[in-house]
Amino acid sequence: MFRIVLNRAISAAILIVIASVFSFMIIAAFPGNVAGLIAEMRGGFVSQEVVDAVAEEFRLNDPLALRYLHWLGDVLQGNLGVSLRTGENVSTAMAQRLEPTIVLVLGGSVVTLLMGVMMGFAGAMRPNGSIDQLIRVIAVFNVSLPKFFLAAMLIYIFGVQLQILPTFGFRGPLSWILPCIAVGAVPGALLSRLIRVALEEAMSRPYVITAKSKGFGRRHILFQDALPNIVPVFLTTFGMNIAFVTQSSLIIEPIFSWNGIGAYFVEAARFRDLPVLQSCLLMFSILFILVNLAVDLIVMLADPLQRRARGA
Amino acid sequence: MNSTTMPPLEVDDFTVTLHTPTLSVRPVDGVSYSVQAGEVLAVVGESGSGKTILNMAPLDLLPVGVDAEMKGSVRFEGRDLLNMSTSELEAVRGGGIGVVFQDPLSALNPVRKIGRQLTEGIERHLGLTPTQAENRTAELLTLVGLPDPKSRMQQYPHELSGGQRQRVGIAMGISGEPRVLIADEPTTALDVTVQAQIVELLKDLQKRMGMAIVIITHDFGVVSGLADKVAVMYAGRLSELGSVRDVLIDPAHPYTRGLLQSVPSLTVPMDTKFLGLPGQPPNMAYRIEGCAFAPRCIEARADCHVNRPSLLSVPHSASDRLAACPVIVNQFA
Ligand SMILES: Nc1ncnc2c1ncn2[C@@H]1O[C@H](COP(=O)(O)OP(=O)(O)OP(=O)(O)O)[C@@H](O)[C@H]1O
Ligand SMILES: [Mg+2]
Numbered sequence: 001m002f003r004i005v006l007n008r009a010i011s012a013a014i015l016i017v018i019a020s021v022f023s024f025m026i027i028a029a030f031p032g033n034v035a036g037l038i039a040e041m042r043g044g045f046v047s048q049e050v051v052d053a054v055a056e057e058f059r060l061n062d063p064l065a066l067r068y069l070h071w072l073g074d075v076l077q078g079n080l081g082v083s084l085r086t087g088e089n090v091s092t093a094m095a096q097r098l099e100p101t102i103v104l105v106l107g108g109s110v111v112t113l114l115m116g117v118m119m120g121f122a123g124a125m126r127p128n129g130s131i132d133q134l135i136r137v138i139a140v141f142n143v144s145l146p147k148f149f150l151a152a153m154l155i156y157i158f159g160v161q162l163q164i165l166p167t168f169g170f171r172g173p174l175s176w177i178l179p180c181i182a183v184g185a186v187p188g189a190l191l192s193r194l195i196r197v198a199l200e201e202a203m204s205r206p207y208v209i210t211a212k213s214k215g216f217g218r219r220h221i222l223f224q225d226a227l228p229n230i231v232p233v234f235l236t237t238f239g240m241n242i243a244f245v246t247q248s249s250l251i252i253e254p255i256f257s258w259n260g261i262g263a264y265f266v267e268a269a270r271f272r273d274l275p276v277l278q279s280c281l282l283m284f285s286i287l288f289i290l291v292n293l294a295v296d297l298i299v300m301l302a303d304p305l306q307r308r309a310r311g312a
Numbered sequence: 313m314n315s316t317t318m319p320p321l322e323v324d325d326f327t328v329t330l331h332t333p334t335l336s337v338r339p340v341d342g343v344s345y346s347v348q349a350g351e352v353l354a355v356v357g358e359s360g361s362g363k364t365i366l367n368m369a370p371l372d373l374l375p376v377g378v379d380a381e382m383k384g385s386v387r388f389e390g391r392d393l394l395n396m397s398t399s400e401l402e403a404v405r406g407g408g409i410g411v412v413f414q415d416p417l418s419a420l421n422p423v424r425k426i427g428r429q430l431t432e433g434i435e436r437h438l439g440l441t442p443t444q445a446e447n448r449t450a451e452l453l454t455l456v457g458l459p460d461p462k463s464r465m466q467q468y469p470h471e472l473s474g475g476q477r478q479r480v481g482i483a484m485g486i487s488g489e490p491r492v493l494i495a496d497e498p499t500t501a502l503d504v505t506v507q508a509q510i511v512e513l514l515k516d517l518q519k520r521m522g523m524a525i526v527i528i529t530h531d532f533g534v535v536s537g538l539a540d541k542v543a544v545m546y547a548g549r550l551s552e553l554g555s556v557r558d559v560l561i562d563p564a565h566p567y568t569r570g571l572l573q574s575v576p577s578l579t580v581p582m583d584t585k586f587l588g589l590p591g592q593p594p595n596m597a598y599r600i601e602g603c604a605f606a607p608r609c610i611e612a613r614a615d616c617h618v619n620r621p622s623l624l625s626v627p628h629s630a631s632d633r634l635a636a637c638p639v640i641v642n643q644f645a
Contacts, residue, residue: 123366203376206415207421208376209373211421213406213407213410214436214437214487215403215436217398224432228423228424231421283370
């Protein structure tokens with residue numbers, strides 16, 4: 001068991017190194033004259049001397065490998081550089097913007113979970129019944145909807161027409177509701193379809209006939225026999241959905257005027273604020289990899305078959 | 313008739329038609345028999361002859377997606393299973409009628425502990441508290457020959473051997489203290505030495521609990537070792553029904569004779585290929601006129617291909633015995 005955990009941790013570490021290389025390459029492989037661009041963004045008169053000074057400051061003339069190691073050393077010490085646009089320290093700025101993003105990712109995951117589980121089970125209770133049909137329509141509708149459109153609809157309905165929920169800014173739990181729904185609805189719909197299909201598949205297994213032979217009805221079998229069998233699929237998909245939710249923060253945070261890391265990322269991309277872009281990319285990649293690692297390990301611990309298959 | 317003399321299981325002119333999107337087949341066609349309290353009936357016949365459908369369809373235990381239309385009646389203690397509501401049938405399943413399946417690995421839920429899979433049925437049918445049900449489960453596991461039951465109950469199915477799993481399957485089948493136990497080829501998935509142990513176990517349990525057993529098998533060793541009566545099925549129909557003594561020692565129906573001749577020895581398990589019988593069983597998707605076995609039968613007359621034979625009493629048998637073959641029955645007379 002310990003060896004498996006170690007193996008998975010090592011491969012996650014390798015992935016993180018690869019992700020760091022890609023993040024690093026954003027500046028290294030940026031097309032055109034990076035030094036000139038940075039000098040321009042800082043404003044003032046751009047002379048050749050200024051450009052050369054910038055190149056010196058960002059070590060743009062050093063060999064690539066050396067630059068990477070330097071950068072990595074800085075990152076490991078928590079130094080992510082300085083924003084070209086605002087001159088802020090990137091680490092400090094990110095720390096300040098962490099809270100809204102954490103709320104969005106956790107809240108969105110809760111919405112995903114609630115929607116996925118409730119709709120998935122409701123559909124599986126009576127396959128092809130009216131509830132199942134309705135849920136299927138909702139799911140298809142949701143999945144095919146662009147995220148910003150869903151967000152706009154939520155804002156219109158709850159903020160403008162009903163005026164019951166705040167639609168602007170990160171201002172306490174009430175203001176969390178709409179963004180979390182906007183972020184969690186699509187993965188929730190996907191998860192509900194997956195749960196529904198996985199339950200259906202589990203309900204066609206021979207052990208279900210055994211459970212029936214003991215006198216149990218569909219509801220009992222669904223929860224006692226089918227559910228434990230779909231846990232690994234469920235956790236894996238749910239983990240992937242956390243990644244989707246994280247990625248949605250890029251779109252949803254600006255719409256609801258949340259000052260999170262997603263909005264920071266978008267802003268940095270718009271203004272070609274390379275150090276910020278680089279840092280956000282690195283953070284998101286690491287988050288992705290760690291969530292996946294956590295899910296894999298949880299799945300392994302939760303599934304008695306895998307525990308044996310992997311020689312625990 | 314009161315419940316002490318009424319046979320616990322009476323099957324009367326039972327017919328099953330399976331409908332699939334493309335075609336309909338009739339794997340059970342006008343079958344009648346009864347099983348007395350404490351009696352063991354073996355159902356034998358080639359693969360595909362309808363043995364499983366005959367026993368599982370009335371309990372609504374067919375795989376999902378199989379749409380079975382049933383006619384006739386299957387009475388359990390006088391009540392027709394075919395007319396029961398879902399909840400009535402759920403009360404019978406695992407209570408009055410227990411079931412043991414062929415493949416104990418797929419029949420058990422792979423991700424649930426064995427203890428829980430047993431206690432839930434016991435709680436449901438015997439009305440015991442969880443603690444009482446756990447004690448009862450431990451007793452049951454000991455009864456079916458699994459020592460150290462408390463630690464067994466903490467294990468998952470994959471942590472047991474095939475024979476141990478089938479002992480769990482049998483414990484599950486008898487856990488509701490049924491009056492009738494249906495066992496569909498309970499030894500087929502096991503190796504030969506284990507098969508013998510499982511047969512011994514069933515015999516022992518049957519004596520202790522006095523329940524009736526319907527056992528589906530390909531193995532004439534199982535028939536002679538366990539059963540009182542044999543029903544021979546061919547293409548969804550009963551071709552012969554009688555005591556083990558009569559049917560195995562002096563088979564009447566040409567199909568039963570062919571079946572027995574294809575077995576080298578009564579104690580050796582029989583393969584599903586019947587070497588002694590030339591030809592193939594008929595396709596049950598088509599309506600069969602006359603005797604279903606006629607095309608393969610060395611005794612067949614012109615009449616056999618036209619009129620469907622009914623079960624006739626075979627003279628000079630040690631006990632009541634029926635065979636669906638007028639040609640042979642006339643020879644016996
Ligand atoms: N899922 C199914 N869909 C359609 N037809 C089926 C299905 N299962 C069984 N049948 C039909 O019913 C017939 C009888 O099947 P059954 O399983 O009762 O045979 P059996 O006597 O139990 O065979 P075996 O000894 O192989 O278990 C088969 O020949 C087949 O034509
Ligand atoms: Mg069968």
